[in-house]
Amino acid sequence: MPDATPPDSKLEQCFALQRQAFAANPMPTAAQRSQWLKSLGELLNEHRQALIEAISHDFSHRSADETLLAELLPSLLGIRDARKKLKRWMKPSRRHVGLVFQPASARVEYQPLGVVGVIVPWNYPLFLAIGPLIGALAAGNRVMLKLSEATPTTGELLKRLFAQVFPEDLVAVVLGEADVGIAFSRLPFDHLLFTGATSIGRHVMRAAAENLTPVTLELGGKSPAIVSHDVPLKDAAERIAFGKTLNAGQTCIAPDYVLVPQDRADDFVEAYKQAVQGFYPTLADNPDYTAIINQRQLARLNHYLSDATGKGATVITLYEQGQAQRMPFSVLLDVNDDMLVMQDEIFGPLLPVVPYNHIDEAFAYINQRPRPLALYYFGYNKAEQKQVLERTHSGGVCLNDTLLHAAQDDLPFGGIGPSGMGHYHGREGFLTFSHAKSVLIKQRFNAARLVYPPYGKFLQRLVYKLFLR
Structure with a gap:
């Protein structure tokens, strides 16, 4: 008997499941993230022939070598690169503190956003799913992937394969027609990445704006x-x-x-x-x-x-x-x-x-x-x-x-103006799916109290004289 649950309800259930899982583990370790990526790479390698055949079926014929060269190879190289550099990407970035604010230290910490949505087009249904997925998992997020209705065989295969290695609260594949895509774009994701036509990108951005969801749009145009x-x-x-x-x-x-x-x-x-x-x-x-x-x-x-x-x-x-x-x-x-x-x-x-x-x-x-x-x-x-x-x-x-x-x-990928906004791949992908949190640290001694009210004291006037030039 077919599932009569409305698509909006099913999506919301999956989203809630991922949001709950993220709350339970808001800062996955480098080892956990690396294992997720390793499992993804092993899955693609193990099922490469099935993926080639599924994509070819959806196209009525797709060159096997083109799928290897343009989908599997860059996906696996991207996974390898992310695993190699992950600890370096995650390392907090030390920042300078001005003399007037001393003693203090400052750094930027890279925190996972939460639940990321990815809308995948039909032309490269594997690579354009895996590329954003690499960045999102490297950054420690949960991910929902909406596969194109134009590649149903590939979508069904990826849904089945991902379920073998990822729980639904970590990576979920969503299938369905345009109505499902519309409902998907309306979810209150912590970030939404869309790849596709400029005309559809406008609708996606409009839907995301209702939730103030930040978006990355990869659109195309006439190159x-x-x-x-x-x-x-x-x-x-x-x-x-x-x-x-x-x-x-x-x-x-x-x-x-x-x-x-x-x-x-x-x-x-x-x-x-x-x-x-x-x-x-x-x-x-x-x-x-x-x-x-x-x-x-x-x-x-x-x-x-x-x-x-x-x-x-x-x-x-x-x-x-x-x-x-x-x-x-x-x-x-x-x-x-x-x-x-x-x-x-x-x-x-x-x-x-x-x-x-x-x-x-x-x-x-x-x-x-x-x-x-x-x-x-x-x-x-x-x-x-x-x-x-x-x-x-x-x-x-x-x-x-x-x-x-x-x-x-090691190069960011993204558009400009009508061809898109934002970018991903490599470190830029990690940053896109991370929150760069500013952290200022002070300990027991508080020099700032010297400029507290009441104003007009000698030290305040000295600060103005030395630094307001």
Whole structure:
């Protein structure tokens, strides 16, 4: 008989259970946290094949190597890095006390927040669950994970696997449709991390505001790539192709469009075509080629194509036809801002090429648009690299590569403005899920009493004379 308990009630019960468990152990030791992370790593290693198969099933086909490279590998490396550095992260930070406030000492202690909520998207259902989970557990919190309804097989598997090693009052996996996600975001978490579309992020932030819940939003947007006037096109095209073709472009930091010098545009398209076809000589039945997640997303991408062609774009399709949900890669030329493909995050295997004449035009084009989650520049001129870093804003930057900044354990990951707020990964993840508590310590002798009322005494006037300059 199906469970008739309303989703709100079940979520509230789970939340109350975790809140009670946190109250009973508000400062887990480094050994406890390290064991949690160790158990998580062992679980992923032991069930890696089942995870690969579950994700592939949800996508109708996902390359096993892409799941290994983009989900399992960074998850396991992140766990290893956190366990190695955990004691250092937890160590209180000594701070300076000014002369006028002596004798005293000061430090910052890093205290767990409590119960953390994580809303996981469908495009990387494992890594985008494990990444925040690492930071939250390292910081000593309890965690509730809401998995995407678009990846039900992966969600069911993770729910079953996590239950084998974590009690529900430590890590709980929540499944369900959009109504469950809405109820989830309304819980009074001590921190809520959401990864997904900007439009949904606004709703999540609005719901969290009712409880004054602090949020981290990882949203995405249109991440540009700039090809310089003198970079070898083979270098740039190959690296852009890798960033765009991984997971069939269904990556929040995939290159969304490419700015190319006007006189190099045709050669770039040819170099990009050769790079993509070198990765995937054939499309049909190619085990390396990942499908679009579902028919809804496939229809959205095809609508982008028809909208673009109807408004004057030239579409160069790199394969004769697709196969089921395996959509062929395409390059779009002659694009303009009236086209949906230039308004919305693409999240698929379509690559618009935008020509420019001078690098200043490329900077202006980017800066006139919402700040992206990632920005990529291809060129070996260090002066121009410096200009890219100083004259543009984005969540992260890769110079002469794509995607790989997000896999660095010691770099924070996050957006800016419409592409998100806050960050996690590595130490920044630990800090995001911790409260940095200021602590001032004084002992028996109290020099501060020298400035207590009544005012106007000699020592008070001396303090003003010495320090109010």
